[in-house]
Amino acid sequence: MAVLLPFALFIAIFLAWPTLTVFWQALTPKGSFSLDSLLRAVSGPYRSSFVNSVELSGVSAILGGIIGTLLALVVRDFASRRPKTLALLNSWSSVASQLGGVPLAFAFIALIGNQGILTKLLLGVGFDIKGTGFSLSGFWGLVFVYLYFQIPLMFLVMFPAIGGLRRSWEEAAQLMGASSWTYWRRVGGPVLLPAFLGGVVLLFVNAFAAYATAYVLDSGGQLVPLQVRFVLQGNVISGEQDLGYALVAWTILLLLLCLVAVTVLQRRTVKWTQS
C-alpha cells in the first residue's frame, strides 16, 4: 500500500502535527502538565464566548434546520412536475450554502445595516427596526445572516432524505386508516428524524466554525472564533498563547463530538432508506 504513504505523511505533517501540538500546549502551559489553561478557557469571559458561540450556532442550526426542512418538503410536492425549477433550486442551494464570508456580510449590511435599504423602507412604513434593539452585530442579527447559508445547506441535506420517503409508505398507512397527520407522526417524522438531527449538527458545526461573517459584522464580539483571534494576535501578556491553545482544544473536542453524532445519525438514515 505504498500509495497510502504520501497521504499519511501529508496528514501527519499538516494536520496531526499542528493539531496534536494544540492539545499538548493546552495541557502543558508554561512547560509542565496542568489543566489551568483548559479550565481558564471555559471560565470567566471566555466561558461566555463559548456560551454565545454555542447559542448562536445552536439557534441558527435549529432555525435553519426547520426552515430548510420545510423548504425541502414544499419543494418535494412540485419537484416531479417541474424538474427544471428543481435543478435551479439545487444548484442555487449549492451556491448559497458556500456563500459564507465577507461578501455575504456586506450584502446584509447594505440590506439592514444602519444605512440599509430595508431599514429605511421599514422606517418609511413606520417600523423602526433599530428601535426594537435589532442590530446586525447582535445575537439575532448574526442568526439572521447565518440563516443565509444554513437554510440551503439543510435543504441539500434533507431533500434526498425526503426523497427517500416512499410514496407506498404513505399509501400503506392510508389504507390502514391513518390520516396524513398520523402518518407523519408515526412513520414520516420518525424516519426523517435521524437525517434532520444529523443535518442540524452539521449546521451547528458550520456556524461554530464560521469566522468571516462574524468578523465583519462584529469584530469585537464575544464568540469563540473571534476570541481565538484576539489571543493569537495580541499575545503580549504571557499565558495568552496557552489560552489560545486551550480555546482551540475545546473547539476541536466539541466538533469531534458533533462528527461522531453525525456519523451515527447518517448510518441510521442509510440503513432505513435502503430497507
Place this chain on the structure above:
Amino acid sequence: MASVHLAGIRKTFGSSVALESLDLEIASGEMVCLLGPSGCGKTTALRILAGFERPDAGRVVVEGTDITELPPQKRGFGMVFQDYSLFPNLTARDNVEFGLSIRKVDKAKRAASVDRLMEITRLTEHAAKYPHQMSGGQKQRVALARALATEPRVLLLDEPLSALDAKVRESLRVEIRRIQQETGVTTLFVTHDQHEAMAVADRVGVMEEGRLVQIDPPQVIYSRPATPFVAQFVGTVNTLAAQRDPSTGAWSVLGAPAEVVGMGQVDPAGASSVVVRPEQLQLTGGHGSPGTITSVSFLGAITRVGIQVEGAEVVADLMAGSVGTVAVGDRVTVAVRTDAGPVVAATR
C-alpha cells in the same frame, strides 16, 4: 367479505389512456389475477380500486355500495406493495400492529390478532426484527400480515413477488394462496408473471393496452385463449399453417388430421393458421411433417426441442422417456398429438 365491481372504468394520464372501459367483477372470497405486460393498465386498475387514483369515468362498487369517491382511509382494504413498503422505523410486529392501533382496537385484542397473524405467516421468531434486518421473503410476509391485520374487505396485491428470488417467489405464492383461502378474503392480485397468475388465481384477467381482453379460469386462459396476444402471453406457442377441407369441414395440420376450435368468439371456418402449444406436438413414425432438429434442451421432466419444419421453426416439449435420445441434426417427423386437446384457430 365483499364482492367487487369495477364498472366502465376509464383513466387517462395526460394524453395516454391507461384504462379503457374496464369491467371487472370479483366474487366474494374470490382471487382474481390481473396479468399483462408493464404499462397495460393493471396497476392503475388496482390503484383505482384502492382509492389512490380517481377514475375519469366509471364506478367502483363494493358490496353493492358505490365507493368511487371514498378516500383510501375509509375503504377498509389491505394492500401489499412490490417494494414491501414496511415502515423502516417499526419492528415486524409493530408494522403488523399499525392498522389495529389506528383503529384503537383494545390492547389485548390487538396482541391476540397480531400473534395469530405472525403465526399464520410464520414470522413469530422474527417479530422483534426491523425491516432492514430481514430478507425479502420475510419482509413480504410481514407486509402480508400487516395488510391482513385489519381484516380487510378486499386484499390488494401489487406485484408482491417481483422483487424476490425465484425460489422464494414460488414458495411465497403458494403461501399467499393458502392464506387467502384460509381467510377467504376477496383478493385482486396484479402481476406480469404468467406462471404466478396461473398458479394462484381462481380467475386470470389478461390485459392489453388498457383493456381487459379475457378473464377466465387459468385452464381456460391457457387452452382456449381469446386472442393471439393472450395465447402468446400465457406460455409458448407455435403458429402453424392449417388446411380445411371445405366439403367435410375437417382440418389438417402438419399433414395430419387435427381438432380445431375457434378463438374467442370467432368461427374458425375462415382461418388459415392455428396456435399449437409445445406439449401438443410429438415426434412420430407415422403421419406428420418431416423436419430437422435444430436444438435440444433438457429441462428435467420434459425435453424441449426446436425443429425446422415446413420452413418454420417450431418448439416441441417431449415428456422424459417418451422418446429415445434426440440430437441436433436428427431428421424426424412432427405431428399434432390427438390426445392433447384441440388446437386453437388463429384468425389472420
Place this chain on the structure above:
Amino acid sequence: MSKFLRGLFLAVIALYFIGPQLAMARFAFQSIPTPLLTWDRIFEGWSLKALITAFGKPELWAVTRTSLMLAVLTTLVVLALLVPVAVAVEIKAPKLKPWITGVTLIPWVVPPIALVVGVAGTFRNVWPGYLVSPLAMVPFYALWAMPFTYRSLDAGLRAINARTLYEAGVSLGASPGTVLRRVLVPNLVAAVFASAGLTVALVLGEFAFASLLLKETLPTYLASYQLSSPKGGMALAFVVMILTALALHFVVRMLAKRGVEFTPGGM
C-alpha cells in the same frame, strides 16, 4: 399545508435570499446615499464608477492572481493525494475504507480558525521560512477540501463499479497502470469536476486562515478595501459573489447532465 401558505412561504424565502443581493447592488452602483433616497429618485445616479475604480487598483489583480493560484494548486494537490488513495482502497483494500473516510473527515473538525493556532505554534517556530509565501497555505486548503473530495471520488468509484472494471481490464491483459489511466480516471471526470468546483469556491471564500496568517488573498483584500472604499468594496464583493455563483452553477449543471448528484460542502 394549503396552497396559499406554501406560496407565501416560498415567496418569503425568495425575498430573503434575493434581498441582500439587491441591496448590495444598489449600494454599490447607485450614487445616492440611503438617507437621501426617495421613491422618485429610484432610477437616478446608477453607474459602474465604483467598480471601475476598484478594478483600477493593481493590488486587486495581485491578490486575484494569488487566490486563483491558490485555488488551482489546492485542487491539484488534493486530487494528486486522494485519487490514488481512493482508487487503491476501492480496488485493493476495501477494508481500509472506513478508516480512510474517517481520516478525511478529521479536517472538518479542525476548521481554519482552529488549525491556524496549531500552525502558528509549529511551523512558525520550527520552520520560520515556510509561512512566508501565501502559497504555503495550499496544503492546509487541501486538507479542508478532503472531506468532500474523498466522498465525491468514493461515490464516483462505486457508481462505475471500479473493482469489476479493474478486474475486467486486467483480465483483458491491460496493466494496472493502463486500466487506471484509460478506464478509471476517465470515468471519474464528473467526481473530479464536482470536487474541483467546491475546492475553488472554498479557496476563493476562505478568510479566517489567510487573515490570521496575515496573507493577502482576495477575501482579505475585500475586507480591507471595504474599509477604505465602502462602495468599491461592495461592488467588488457583489461581482465576486455573482462570479462564484455562476461558476458553481455551471459545475452543477454540467454534473446534472452527466447524471451525477452534487454533494456540496461540509461533509
